[in-house]
Amino acid sequence: MNSSDVLAGIEVTSLVGPAGTGKSHRAVMTAKQNGIDVIIDDGLVISRGRILAGRSAKSEVNRLRAIKRAIFEYPEHRDEVVNYLTKNPPEKIMILATSDEMVAKITSRLGLNPPSKTIRITEISSPEEIEAALRERKEKKQHVVPVAKAQIQHNFAGKLVSQIRGFFKGREKDESRNTIVKPLFSFNGKVTIGSDAILEMSRKLLELGDHVRKIRSLDIETYDDRISLSASIDLNLSGRSALSIAKTLQKKIRMGLSYFTGMEIRQVNIKVNEIFL
Numbered sequence: 712m713n714s715s716d717v718l719a720g721i722e723v724t725s726l727v728g729p730a731g732t733g734k735s736h737r738a739v740m741t742a743k744q745n746g747i748d749v750i751i752d753d754g755l756v757i758s759r760g761r762i763l764a765g766r767s768a769k770s771e772v773n774r775l776r777a778i779k780r781a782i783f784e785y786p787e788h789r790d791e792v793v794n795y796l797t798k799n800p801p802e803k804i805m806i807l808a809t810s811d812e813m814v815a816k817i818t819s820r821l822g823l824n825p826p827s828k829t830i831r832i833t834e835i836s837s838p839e840e841i842e843a844a845l846r847e848r849k850e851k852k853q854h855v856v857p858v859a860k861a862q863i864q865h866n867f868a869g870k871l872v873s874q875i876r877g878f879f880k881g882r883e884k885d886e887s888r889n890t891i892v893k894p895l896f897s898f899n900g901k902v903t904i905g906s907d908a909i910l911e912m913s914r915k916l917l918e919l920g921d922h923v924r925k926i927r928s929l930d931i932e933t934y935d936d937r938i939s940l941s942a943s944i945d946l947n948l949s950g951r952s953a954l955s956i957a958k959t960l961q962k963k964i965r966m967g968l969s970y971f972t973g974m975e976i977r978q979v980n981i982k983v984n985e986i987f988l
Contacts, residue, residue: 714797718822721796722803725814728832733844734807737835742805745828749801751817754780756792764795776975782813783820785975793821904972906931913940916967922947922956927984938968939978945985957981 726741728734738750739760750757753768766788768781783789796804804823808814811829818825832841909931917923925945932939944960946953961979969976 714793715822717797717800718793719824721800721823723818723824723826724803724805724828724830725811725826726805726807726830726832727811727814728809728836728841730809731845732832732841733836734832736844737832738805738807741830741835745803745805745830747801747803747805749804750807751792751804751821752807753777754783754788756795758801763799765792782816789820796821796823904974906933909933909938909968909972912968912971913942913964916964917942917944917960919963921949922951923960924985924987933974934977937975937977938972939980940964940968940976941978941980941982943982943984945987946983947987953983953986957983 724745724747726734726738735752738752742748742750748758749763751765754765755762755767756764766780768777771777771780779785780788783792806814806817806823806826808817814826814829817823836844910929913929913931914926917926917929923944924947927943927945928941929943930941942960942964946956948956960981964979965976968974
């Protein structure tokens with residue numbers, strides 16, 4: 712049986728409501744009431760307070776990347792989740808989303824069925840509870856994740872704030888706990904990174920260590936929040952092969968630029984112009 716046949720057998724329920732209205736806070740209780748063991752929330756596959764696959768959108772460093780992460784736009788992220796669900800297919804899944812359109816994008820990208828049932832946050836939370844959740848989000852810029860604290864510490868780049876008790880208390884300890892995080896992209900104002908700054912970062916990353924003798928050219932192209940970089944360099948071998956050094960430099964630039972800019976690194980092309988023994 713192929714992956715599409717396996718995923719087609721999963722019954723999908725969606726929990727829909729605007730951002731900050733308390734969906735993640737209510738997720739475990741609502742899933743339990745509907746006989747659902749697995750939740751998809753902000754890029755994560757979650758069950759019984761544990762992250763099974765994926766990466767959280769709340770760990771991203773800017774809002775654009777967070778949105779793309781939440782709807783599984785990044786191929787490696789999407790493939791990881793699809794592979795997990797294919798190998799470990801649950802009978803039912805609940806997808807948390809801010810709109811029906813977001814649900815449609817997630818199910819389409821993951822190869823899941825459209826939801827057979829849609830639950831609105833207004834059906835499970837009172838107006839007062841929704842207002843309190845929105846006020847909390849606006850004032851503190853904090854997000855609730857239906858995951859145990861140890862899992863959050865391992866998976867999140869964001870700042871851990873605290874752990875809270877959920878509304879539902881099951882037999883398993885982790886089911887009754889949610890974690891509050893403050894994402895890195897929660898800030899006021901606007902951040903712009905110019906091409907010159909990215910070039911200078913790349914130059915510094917290449918110059919770290921003793922292998923790059925000279926940088927002959929360095930060029931970048933940007934597409935929204937994605938970067939492609941090409942460099943032509945002279946190398947000092949120092950007992951290593953040129954291919955090994957070039958691969959190390961690719962990895963160093965990819966990781967460094969991703970960390971400092973929060974942008975997706977699309978390509979890193981290294982051309983070795985001359986080699987010095």
